[in-house]
Amino acid sequence: MPGFELFGEQEKAEVQDVLDNGVLMRYGFDGMRNGHWKAQKLENALAKRMQTNYAQLVSSGTSALTVALLSAGIGAGDEVIMPTFTFVASFESILAIGAIPILVDIDDTLTLAPKAVEKAITPKTKVVMPVHMCGSMADLSALKAICEAHDLLLLEDACQAIGGSYEGKPLGSFGDLGCFSFDYVKTITCGEGGGIITNNKVFYKNADHYSDHGHDHIGNDRGAETHPFLGYNFRISELNAAVGCAQIERLDEFLAIQEKNYTLLRQALNEIPEVTFRKVPDGGVENYSFLNFFLPTEKITRNVHKALGKAGVDACFYWFDNNWHYYRKWEHLKENKSLGKLAKDVLEGLPDYTKADFTASDHWMGRTISCLVKLSWTEQEVKNRAAIIKKVILEVV
Numbered sequence: 001m002p003g004f005e006l007f008g009e010q011e012k013a014e015v016q017d018v019l020d021n022g023v024l025m026r027y028g029f030d031g032m033r034n035g036h037w038k039a040q041k042l043e044n045a046l047a048k049r050m051q052t053n054y055a056q057l058v059s060s061g062t063s064a065l066t067v068a069l070l071s072a073g074i075g076a077g078d079e080v081i082m083p084t085f086t087f088v089a090s091f092e093s094i095l096a097i098g099a100i101p102i103l104v105d106i107d108d109t110l111t112l113a114p115k116a117v118e119k120a121i122t123p124k125t126k127v128v129m130p131v132h133m134c135g136s137m138a139d140l141s142a143l144k145a146i147c148e149a150h151d152l153l154l155l156e157d158a159c160q161a162i163g164g165s166y167e168g169k170p171l172g173s174f175g176d177l178g179c180f181s182f183d184y185v186k187t188i189t190c191g192e193g194g195g196i197i198t199n200n201k202v203f204y205k206n207a208d209h210y211s212d213h214g215h216d217h218i219g220n221d222r223g224a225e226t227h228p229f230l231g232y233n234f235r236i237s238e239l240n241a242a243v244g245c246a247q248i249e250r251l252d253e254f255l256a257i258q259e260k261n262y263t264l265l266r267q268a269l270n271e272i273p274e275v276t277f278r279k280v281p282d283g284g285v286e287n288y289s290f291l292n293f294f295l296p297t298e299k300i301t302r303n304v305h306k307a308l309g310k311a312g313v314d315a316c317f318y319w320f321d322n323n324w325h326y327y328r329k330w331e332h333l334k335e336n337k338s339l340g341k342l343a344k345d346v347l348e349g350l351p352d353y354t355k356a357d358f359t360a361s362d363h364w365m366g367r368t369i370s371c372l373v374k375l376s377w378t379e380q381e382v383k384n385r386a387a388i389i390k391k392v393i394l395e396v397v
Helices: 009-021 038-050 061-071 089-096 114-120 140-150 201-210 238-249 251-269 298-310 344-349 359-365 379-396
Strands: 054-058 079-083 100-104 125-128 153-157 177-181 194-198 290-294 368-372
Touching: 009 038, 009 238, 038 054, 038 194, 038 238, 054 061, 054 201, 061 089, 061 153, 061 177, 061 194, 061 201, 079 089, 089 100, 100 114, 100 344, 114 140, 125 140, 140 153, 194 201, 238 251, 251 290, 251 379, 298 368, 298 379
Parallel strands: 079 100, 079 125, 125 153, 153 177
Antiparallel strands: 054 194, 177 194, 290 368
């Protein structure tokens, strides 16, 4: 998700402004900074773009998920439903607060299957967390209806899908809370950073305080601020926020390039009967960062993926065998591998994932190839790439 591909004068100017001003910390030093507040500027831009009342920046997408959960009062022993296909940060953030990650199957959207979610709900369930992997979304209407029926929070992990939308609303804004990552390989980047959006004032205030050691941020004397509750340090720096200030202004530029390149690739694969595409729920619009397609069998998919590599086609992912994005190789979660002792609530509440049956997820992931859509390709490069991919698939199937 290549925001890093296009850095220019806008990013340089924002960063130079911070260096010239000399205040790299997002809080305090009011007299020195002469009214320069990059993190606040990016928060305002993010809230406006996402059509929400509030936005809070933090140090990463992982910390965004952690702080979002805590801001809503989620903690020890609470269950959070999440998909089998995601990045490990999803369950890391849950475990970090002593809560329990409950993995459930995906469907042809490549994220949470609503029927599987409903079956997984217990009296301890507090949150449903769809992860909008590879630029597209779950059936959010169905998930929201489930959450409303069971009085659960809907937390959107939109770290890989900024710029997409559902029923006219930006992804991340449909649920009670939404989270974004602005690391180096996301659609827009701060280098490192993350964001939380919400319309809930209490959640926002909690996130604001918790991410800065519990500071209440009242007044302009940081040393005199009080601490309503325990917090931690998940602050973003002004330098990181400065990069994001430029990047968010370029989001439409990036999305337009991605859509153009995505469309050229998809048009070529549309001509192959054996290729079908990831389902985008009615009312959904991808951010076009990946082209995700299915092949008839796992064996064919493995062979096509291998052949694409031999043909020199980079950035095509077979997540089924991936160490970081699919449950099959999450040995550290399955075997409770931790540097320190895991909380009693986690040890007692975590399902035995060594014996879990996620056949329904395997059905989809075993046949999926995801092709990253880059911004730096010329139109001719995209056409050449599409022709090679098409040729490889036709030769294998």
